[in-house]
Amino acid sequence: MRILLIEDDAVLGAAVRDQIAGDGHSVDWVQRLDAADTAIAGVPYDLVLLDLMLPDGRGLPFLRRLRARGEATPVIILTALDQVSDRIEGLNAGADDYLVKPFDLAELSARIGSVARRYGGNPNPLITHGPLQIDLTARSIHRDGHPVQLTAREWALLEALLSRRGQLLSKAQLEDKLYAFDAEVESNTIEVHVSRLRKKLGADLIVTERGLGYRLGPA
């Protein structure tokens, strides 16, 4: 998934970015709301992590602006502990979930996964696809009952395909989901990950539409 992180604290922001990147998502991290506006105008993000207090304004008006423009991108707000009113206001303003600082990074990963699944139309983290049994929360996958290990990038690619089951995803769309702005993307990276996934999970898992992109194969 391509995630926009809006957090002004350098230490917390770096840890969150590393955690999300470690989960295989691509992260764009901005520290100001104006930068967030620019970023969100140019990239179709799958999820936004929004701190409520930023140097150039509050997060809630930003969220309301976003929703007023009709942006349906899921938003998780990050807030300080004793302001329940902020949280209620945030949820009313259109946030999908919230995390209370300080939060556990494992909790953050779980929340991101759960919000993303809800938006993918299938909130159930347990997916059966042909011979595959996939647990998105535990990040475990079994092929005919045998566990298979996937790298973070392979997971991200699989999740992207699972979240748009049957739909065609272009190579550029997949690169967007796997890599942030500043990442160097080799021209054949997606092909490499696709072929590794096929090797691990079965050749007909991913269908190539030549010149157009990829889609999830029939179960």
Place this chain on the structure above:
Amino acid sequence: MKMPSSLQWRLALSLGALLTVLWLGAAWGTAVLARQAIEEVFDAALQETAQRILPLAVADVLGRDEADPTQRLAQSREHDEILSYAVHDAQGRLLLLSHDADPATFPPWRGVGFSQSATHRLYSEEALQGSVRLTVAEPLAHRAGVGREIQMGLGLPLVIFLPVALGAIVLGVRASLAPMRRFRERLAARGARDLSLVPADDLPTEIAPVAETLNDLLGRLAAAFEAERSFAANAAHELRTPLAGAIAQAQRLQSETSDPATKARAGDIEATLKRLTRLSERLMQLARAEGGRLRLDHASDLRPVARILTDELSRMTGAVRIALVLPTDPVMSDLDPDVFAILYRNLVENALRHGADGEPVQVSLSSEGVLTVANEGPVVPSEVLSRLIDRFERAGRHTDGSGLGLAIVHAVAQRIGGALVLKSPKTGQDAGFEASLTMPIVKGGKG
């Protein structure tokens, strides 16, 4: 007489009384002066009449025989006689009498000039060295009647116009004081915790400074409360964000390192930071509980706060150990939702920490605003219960709480006028612990 406390009635009464006295005084003065003037005019007429009649009377008396000493002048035409007269000689014998006159009207001769009997005003004149004496009499009743007519003429408009004037005064005073009344009604209509400015544009200049001072004070109070509230919010943010960063980095370190000793050390750092977080949170809550503004000028439903916190606390404990019971209708209260959250969180965390492991904590909020948090566990002795509330007192074996929880709840409870009731064993049981507290409730929705 005690003045009424209403300024409006004071003004109306004093103005009305003053006007009545002045008017009555003026009317009385006018009547007295008019009376005097009338007396003078009547006297002059009386004197003139006497002096005109006298030569006629002399001629009449001289030209007649002695046989019939008393003569009544023949009536020329039937009429009511107001002025009557009599002519006597020096010996007091009656020589001539006007046709309606009663001889008893005329007292014995007392000389030329005005005199007065019980019933008449008299004027006497003499001629021929006192041998012809004429007295003209006018009944006092006639004069009094004329006086009464004049007084009536002066008094009647008074009787009609005085009530009208008094009514006009009342209306005028009411109209002039209307801005003050509106100001008072606006003040009375607002809630006790409403700190918005009171509109005072139409107030008279005498009262306007009062309203200005009041609005100035309200403004400063609202600003102070707002500053305190935003300070609390900012302090929470400023303190928690770096702590969150440090904790997150410690967690990253644990997941990135493969060295068990480093992993353990990062875990220690994380645990310490979390304890520091809890402590700072509690200290901030205590500051809020003892000094901050606890109630707002509007009411909100407490149920969503309870739901959110239950969800959060369940996430933190990793298992659903909280059984929450809420009424179906909103529980509206002007208690700051963040303050309710402080109460709720502390009571539930306390129950989770000290309750028997694995047993659910029962939380309920009644429609009357009673928040009850109960947990299983051994009976807490009553002397420990009473000491529990003291700051930093710890009830149980676990030491990860800073011990401030119940002290914070107690401080808030005292300031919102409710009492924190601690019971062990809990109601209707022979074990367990129960804490309850009544929230201020606003009936009938918004308040």
